[in-house]
Amino acid sequence: MAIILQLLFTGLGIGAVYALVALGFVLIYRATNVVNFAQGQFAMLGGYCMVITTVDLGLPYWLGIIISLVVMALFGAIFNLGVYYPLRHRSFLPVVISTIGASILITNLVLAIYGPEPTTLPGMTDYPGISFGAVFLDAQYLVIIATTLALVLLQYVFFEHTMIGKKMQAVSQDKEMASLLGINVTGMIMLTFTYSAVLGGIAGILVAPILFVSVGLGAQIALKAFAASIIGGFGDVPGAIVGGLLIGVAETLGAFYISVPYKDAFAFVLLFAFLLIRPQGIFGEKIAQKA
Amino acid sequence: MDKRAIGGAGGRVRGPRAGLKKRAWLGAIAALLIASPGIAPAWADDAAPIEIGMVTPLTGAAAESGRYAEWGAEMAVAEVNAAGGVLGRPLKLVIEDDQTTNPGVVSAFNRLANDSAIVAFLGSIRSTQVHAMDPDVRRIAKPVFFGGTDPNLTHAGDPWLFRCRPNDTYSAKVIASFGVQTLNLKKWALVTSTDAFGSSGARLLTAELQALGASVVTAQGYANQTPDFTPVVLAVKGSGAEVIGSYFTFEQDLAIFARQLRQLGVRSPWVGSPSITDTAALHLAGPALYGTYGVADFNADSSPEAKAYAEAYQKLHKAPADQFSAWTYDAIKIAALAMTTAKSTDPAAFRTAILAIRGYKGTEGTYDFDANGDGLHGYNVVQNKSGKLVFVKRVDFPAP
Numbered sequence: 011m012a013i014i015l016q017l018l019f020t021g022l023g024i025g026a027v028y029a030l031v032a033l034g035f036v037l038i039y040r041a042t043n044v045v046n047f048a049q050g051q052f053a054m055l056g057g058y059c060m061v062i063t064t065v066d067l068g069l070p071y072w073l074g075i076i077i078s079l080v081v082m083a084l085f086g087a088i089f090n091l092g093v094y095y096p097l098r099h100r101s102f103l104p105v106v107i108s109t110i111g112a113s114i115l116i117t118n119l120v121l122a123i124y125g126p127e128p129t130t131l132p133g134m135t136d137y138p139g140i141s142f143g144a145v146f147l148d149a150q151y152l153v154i155i156a157t158t159l160a161l162v163l164l165q166y167v168f169f170e171h172t173m174i175g176k177k178m179q180a181v182s183q184d185k186e187m188a189s190l191l192g193i194n195v196t197g198m199i200m201l202t203f204t205y206s207a208v209l210g211g212i213a214g215i216l217v218a219p220i221l222f223v224s225v226g227l228g229a230q231i232a233l234k235a236f237a238a239s240i241i242g243g244f245g246d247v248p249g250a251i252v253g254g255l256l257i258g259v260a261e262t263l264g265a266f267y268i269s270v271p272y273k274d275a276f277a278f279v280l281l282f283a284f285l286l287i288r289p290q291g292i293f294g295e296k297i298a299q300k301a
Numbered sequence: 302m303d304k305r306a307i308g309g310a311g312g313r314v315r316g317p318r319a320g321l322k323k324r325a326w327l328g329a330i331a332a333l334l335i336a337s338p339g340i341a342p343a344w345a346d347d348a349a350p351i352e353i354g355m356v357t358p359l360t361g362a363a364a365e366s367g368r369y370a371e372w373g374a375e376m377a378v379a380e381v382n383a384a385g386g387v388l389g390r391p392l393k394l395v396i397e398d399d400q401t402t403n404p405g406v407v408s409a410f411n412r413l414a415n416d417s418a419i420v421a422f423l424g425s426i427r428s429t430q431v432h433a434m435d436p437d438v439r440r441i442a443k444p445v446f447f448g449g450t451d452p453n454l455t456h457a458g459d460p461w462l463f464r465c466r467p468n469d470t471y472s473a474k475v476i477a478s479f480g481v482q483t484l485n486l487k488k489w490a491l492v493t494s495t496d497a498f499g500s501s502g503a504r505l506l507t508a509e510l511q512a513l514g515a516s517v518v519t520a521q522g523y524a525n526q527t528p529d530f531t532p533v534v535l536a537v538k539g540s541g542a543e544v545i546g547s548y549f550t551f552e553q554d555l556a557i558f559a560r561q562l563r564q565l566g567v568r569s570p571w572v573g574s575p576s577i578t579d580t581a582a583l584h585l586a587g588p589a590l591y592g593t594y595g596v597a598d599f600n601a602d603s604s605p606e607a608k609a610y611a612e613a614y615q616k617l618h619k620a621p622a623d624q625f626s627a628w629t630y631d632a633i634k635i636a637a638l639a640m641t642t643a644k645s646t647d648p649a650a651f652r653t654a655i656l657a658i659r660g661y662k663g664t665e666g667t668y669d670f671d672a673n674g675d676g677l678h679g680y681n682v683v684q685n686k687s688g689k690l691v692f693v694k695r696v697d698f699p700a701p
Contacts, residue, residue, distance in 0.1 A: 126365045130584070221553070
């Protein structure tokens with residue numbers, strides 16, 4: 011029993027990180043109908059921002075988080091202007107290729123500036139974690155799960171109970187109609203990129219103390235997050251969360267009870283199974299239903 | 302893609318230099334100064350440099366170790382040139398980025414192989430990459446020095462591969478004999494990567510343990526770049542193992558495993574392959590590796606040659622030397638020695654001269670090349686004491 015609880019806890023922790031990055035994929039997809047393959051790099055940048063502010067500059071952790079998130083918000087806006095906006099009237103493929111190009115550029119810029127060495131980032135707390143008998147709850151994983159839950163709640167309130175959230179939803183559902191209703195579509199898309207970059211940054215900040223900060227950090231998470239968003243139902247916010255958690259738990263349990271070397275395969279077996287049996291994902295796809 | 306040349310007449314540098322930092326610049330400047338007129342030997346006008354190609358990871362998961370490998374080779378080139386070069390000609394290093402991938406290393410090696418002026422190559426420290434290069438190495442038919450430790454690499458009939466690190470037969474022998482005979486621990490948990498290096502290490506270590514009467518109570522293979530080792534740690538914890546033996550390929554994986562192992566309360570002794578002694582692993586894992594043992598092909602206290610190299614490296618790069626730089630340093634020195642002995646860069650004569658090397662004292666140990674192309678036949682055992690690697694003993698086996 012202790013083993014199962016330990017595996018479930020770790021699986022939910024790592025799954026929560028996939029979920030946060032998947033959420034970024036989904037929000038941008040809903041707003042623009044394109045997949046942003048630089049979403050993982052947003053997480054990597056968040057991690058590096060924290061290293062620069064808290065380790066290199068020695069600023070307090072809380073201040074490092076604030077500065078990092080502001081930097082990520084600005085970066086999201088710049089990313090929108092440089093990568094999406096010039097191609098907004100083009101088809102799906104050029105924009106996707108543009109995001110892939112941007113991800114390569116970001117990775118190599120970080121490599122050139124910060125070098126290839128992985129580096130450590132201390133956790134949010136010096137407290138190592140809580141032990142319940144044979145089960146150890148790593149403090150950083152607890153922070154990750156708590157933050158993800160808080161963000162899901164925050165996001166629900168934002169999208170369902172604020173005017174700006176409703177405008178963003180309107181844009182994601184039908185840009186032309188939203189524009190006819192006087193909503194600033196360009197501004198809403200800009201806001202979506204900004205928010206997605208912040209979400210990616212939060213994922214990077216949360217996971218960096220566990221996986222270390224390196225240029226490969228984003229790629230390590232993004233592939234699973236992408237699979238999570240498809241399993242959840244591409245374009246669906248709760249689906250991204252559930253998909254991320256499902257992948258985290260499936261690969262951790264699968265690794266222990268079936269095979270460690272094939273740990274990565276479990277996520278993708280799950281993906282294939284969904285694509286075959288329920289291609290619309292757990293919660294379906296709202297845009298497809300509208301069409 | 303990143304291609305550059307270091308050393309040679311006047312130390313000409315060509316090509317972009319991504320990620321160059323202050324320390325690397327200091328290294329390059331030192332090499333330039335050594336090769337400058339008035340300090341270094343004055344080469345004849347027609348003394349075209351002898352080119353040595355090097356594939357190394359400048360990008361990707363192993364980029365950090367690639368930088369160390371580059372620094373070691375650069376130091377050796379600078380020293381050889383300062384001492385008069387080879388056959389009256391300076392050495393020149395031409396580097397290609399292997400991107401830490403098998404396709405990357407094949408592509409990088411072929412780009413270098415197309416340059417007919419290159420007389421020898423430095424390959425990868427990763428066995429899986431040397432396997433990938435092997436068909437092209439046979440086709441090019443020029444000496445290739447490498448650091449991968451899978452024993453099969455020098456036992457598959459390729460006459461052009463020369464290893465400048467001890468192979469895993471020896472690491473497995475030393476890990477097993479130290480754990481069983483010195484620590485007196487018989488029940489082992491093995492944690493190994495599933496790539497060529499880790500699989501080979503697992504197989505050899507299992508055989509050595511069985512030969513010594515010890516048992517493997519659990520064998521856990523993992524895929525590289527794993528973000529979470531909880532299933533592996535729980536399997537080790539539940540196995541009743543007295544000691545852990547490991548073959549990790551990447552330092553990040555090793556550090557994540559070490560942290561989770563300690564977090565979940567596993568305090569068993571641990572004897573690891575050389576990656577447990579890497580500078581990066583010590584930095585990333587920190588206290589989680591305190592008290593562990595490792596076999597290390599390079600240790601500064603293992604010989605006067607190693608000590609002198611470590612001091613020079615520390616002075617130049619402000620970083621401790623490790624095996625990533627030591628083997629490339631030795632490889633360049635051995636290549637220079639063999640060409641000087643052969644009085645030629647002709648591949649056949651060059652190869653014969655490498656195989657004839659006996660008793661050459663390098664930084665990694667004493668080189669006695671056997672007919673398969675293996676230069677070293679032993680390891681150092683070291684212990685991590687509060688982050689510092691303390692030399693325990695050197696174990697050498699006779700060359701076959």
